[in-house]
Amino acid sequence: MSFLHPGLLALAVLAPLELLVARLRLGPLRASVEALSGPRNRGRASRIFTTASTCGSVSGALFIVFAALSLAGPSWGSRGSTAERSGLEAVFVLDVSRSMLAADVPPSRLEAAKALIRGLIHGDGLRGTSGSASFALVAVKGDGILLSPMTEDVDALDGALDYADPETMTAPGTDLERGLQAGLEAFSRTSAADRVLVLLSDGGELSGSIMDEVQALRQIHVRFAAVGFGGSVPAPVPGPDGSPLLMPSGLPVQSALESTRMRDLASAVGGRYLDGSDAGTSASLAAELAEARRGGTKVEIESVDRSGFAAFLALVFLVAALVADMLSTSGAAWKARREAEGGGAS
């Protein structure tokens, strides 16, 4: 089972709180019911009240649990659907933050990433497959901007790569969410092409919930690959003049590959993580692009969203809580009154 917004599961902590509040209120309310029922029916009214009230509390708590589950967007299982695909659309989301200038992957992480992209768009990997192949380039730093729109013109994309560097934009940091957002917008709306999004980065921050982008990537069946550049040992980050960038304390700014975040992201989208310095990465990506480029009817597997099912269970327990509430507050007194009137209800 996986969740689209796992943080919302925290709302389930309100369930024990609900049980606690109900427990604290039970005593005084039961005393009122007993007083209203009279000496003859006190015991029976108290039992009915306690039972209904407890059922109501438990149902209320279960409602909270399933509502939280529904909000978290659970999904499990998978289903396949067929789609007719024609050609390939690939978006490269390239991290151009200053940390990508670190030279732990020679000549630098950024140049290694650019070489990988150039190899993919010009290389032999896509030859021998029919169908059109279009590419787009998005640069991501503190924002995501489209450097080259979706085009078959690989020379134009190659030219745009020349301009992809930390000076492309002033916004600092690496906001992967903005990059993915811009990447998603780069796909054509009217094309039936198979879609691939390749993120090339050394890690980064998220400005908010990236899950909207994750959901969108899943919904439009984008093949996703996150390619990490950099080593696990922190490397110095060069400044604009080429000398090491220094923190206010005078220590050099260092950066290491944050592969965990990229792995998590790839896993959430149903894609894969690849190491940019691995010799097989280029061939693996080229094979994926070639496979995507082949047109025809393809089976697309998607995980099944179960938030509706959780919402249904939440509704069941809400109804149970309402009914129990109704019975607990008046059921005992009503029964007592019926008995006093000789109705003989049991």
Added chain:
Amino acid sequence: MLAFDRPAALALLVLVPGLPLLARFLRGRGLSLPFPLDSGGSLFAVGVPLFPRFLRAARALALALGFAACVAAAAGPALVTRRVVYLGRGNEVVFVLDVSPSMAASDVPPSRIEAAKAIIGQFIAARRNETVGLVAFGQEAALICPPTLDYAALSSRLASIKSGIFGDGTAIGAGIATAVAHEARSTAPEKFAVLLTDGENNAGAIDPATAADAARRYGITLSVIGVGTRGDVPFDYVDPATGERRTGTYKSGFDQGQLERLALEGGGQYYAAENKAALASAFDSLSEKSASLSRSRTLSSEKPLVAQVMLLAFAALAAARIFGLLGGGGRP
């Protein structure tokens, strides 16, 4: 369009008005079941403290809203959108736009270049499956936007173009050659280049006829639109490099014969656009010729709204619970 995965669940919404009505019915017969969705009487009942009655009414209202939202969430709401996708590659059009200073002449109002940009914008807006690109030229030529289906990106780049950005000159040959270089490897079934200019070739190392011949060899149909009138035309130009403003009249003239020969060489047609109507007419003709015929199908996609509706339910029921604890009734 809003759709539900389990629309039958919506039948439970009848309980929202149904339970209070049942409560009133039973109350009329001397039975008192305080249904949670019933406010228990009028908010303005005489002789009863207002605050407790307000809390009861607010609780009933929040509860009704929360219950209704929970029912709606259980029904699986989703926003369904439909879009047409094309299964085949469309044709390709690259505009080769003259941005020399003379394109600032206002004989085709508001100016030749702005009129050309506006009509190209209209052309783009009417496309569905044709890739469109843009080359601009003056003294030099450059690809402004590669052929793309991303019409928003293309429109944004088109808007940024101003006359004079590539110097004082008209390198028609370089403009056409740039378009050919970027269309040559295209897999589009039909490829078009459309030259919009108001002048004679007077810059660049590439002869326009050679470039037009190259276009034809790569299967690109070159059409030419001669923009503007001849003779003295009003002129208002701000040099983008120096910021210097030049106004007055300018003696406009171009070799129509050369442009007609270019179109002939490129396998296309020449259009004389001396005013906006003629320009629009030329584009109507181009639009018809460049339209693609390819198979399409309509795709539906669903965006689940369960979480959003359940969030509303959760908030409303939490409010109901708080009103209840403050004295407006029992659970929730």
